[in-house]
Amino acid sequence: MTTNHLSEKEIQQFALDKFSCRKEIAEHIDLCESCRTQAATYQLLFGEIKEQQKPDFDFDVSALVLQQLARTKTVPLWYRLTLYLLSLAVIAAFGGLIYINRVYISYFFQKYIVGAASGIPVAVIGLISAPIITILIFQCLEMYRRYQRKMEVLNFY
Amino acid sequence: MGNISDNNLTDQQLVNKVLRGDTNAFSVIIKNTESLVAQIVFKMIENAEDRKDIAQDVYLKAFNKLSGFKFQSKLSTWIAQISYNTCLSYLEKKKLVFPEKNYPENDDSDDALAVLSARSGDIFNNETEVAVTQKSLSTILKTATEKLPPVYKTLITLYHNEEMSYEEIARITAMPEGTVKSYLFRARRTLKESLLLQYKKEEL
Numbered sequence: 001m002t003t004n005h006l007s008e009k010e011i012q013q014f015a016l017d018k019f020s021c022r023k024e025i026a027e028h029i030d031l032c033e034s035c036r037t038q039a040a041t042y043q044l045l046f047g048e049i050k051e052q053q054k055p056d057f058d059f060d061v062s063a064l065v066l067q068q069l070a071r072t073k074t075v076p077l078w079y080r081l082t083l084y085l086l087s088l089a090v091i092a093a094f095g096g097l098i099y100i101n102r103v104y105i106s107y108f109f110q111k112y113i114v115g116a117a118s119g120i121p122v123a124v125i126g127l128i129s130a131p132i133i134t135i136l137i138f139q140c141l142e143m144y145r146r147y148q149r150k151m152e153v154l155n156f157y
Numbered sequence: 158m159g160n161i162s163d164n165n166l167t168d169q170q171l172v173n174k175v176l177r178g179d180t181n182a183f184s185v186i187i188k189n190t191e192s193l194v195a196q197i198v199f200k201m202i203e204n205a206e207d208r209k210d211i212a213q214d215v216y217l218k219a220f221n222k223l224s225g226f227k228f229q230s231k232l233s234t235w236i237a238q239i240s241y242n243t244c245l246s247y248l249e250k251k252k253l254v255f256p257e258k259n260y261p262e263n264d265d266s267d268d269a270l271a272v273l274s275a276r277s278g279d280i281f282n283n284e285t286e287v288a289v290t291q292k293s294l295s296t297i298l299k300t301a302t303e304k305l306p307p308v309y310k311t312l313i314t315l316y317h318n319e320e321m322s323y324e325e326i327a328r329i330t331a332m333p334e335g336t337v338k339s340y341l342f343r344a345r346r347t348l349k350e351s352l353l354l355q356y357k358k359e360e361l
Contacts, residue, residue: 049298052298056192
């Protein structure tokens, strides 16, 4: 038998299942009032946790979810197709505008953007853009890692 | 409403029915798992309005991902996992995963233990006191449990109320089994200390 008092872990083990814990633990509990009281406290606690009333949603989950599913289903196919076509038309129109006005856009870019930047030393541009690009890369990597982690947790079945 | 025979179907049969477009079968899945989902959501989320949104979100996610369920666990475990992750995302957004709480210190526990020990003796002597003590114990435990971090509360509930194994809890929470055991050990110790401290206060 162990003469030292049992550790908290051993007392918990005994309180959880006194038949499957080590023989020395059970022997010590038999003879040591302090450890016995601690084990009894845990047993009282575990019994009380089991007795606690189970929570219940105060609304009909099934009705709420099925209603939501029905709403999602009622979006007709023609509606979704029209939305896709409209989106494509807007993208095509925007692309067309850029293509038609490419000469003016190129002139504007050369004059105002490249022109404005030409006054700034290359070293300064480098000093400004390097940290920005680095931060952006790290943010993208972090975003990708988080996304992977979440997908891994949800999709491993 | 799902018909009565649907209640006796296996997970696989229910899932197949839902995938074939039978929403009543999904209603049966909800009924079968609602209690477990409620246990997790109530322990993790304090706000009642948010609980409603989260419960709905859990089942919509389950419905949309059902075709990817590979039956490597019970359907209820899988839905519990979705519930836990949905709650965790909510808490992460609100930065509430492990709120800092002041847990009772060990210092007074020996005195309190003596008080509790004396009280345990009384329990067997007086029936009226049994009822009073039980009621107060229940209230103390409820208060102490509410002070625990959401993850600890959930682990205690899954282990002691739902009688799940460490392996199942590890699967739901995506934590290593050792971490689950260690968190449960700490949560139980914290609850015991709160209980002893409260008894000591009452005695004074």
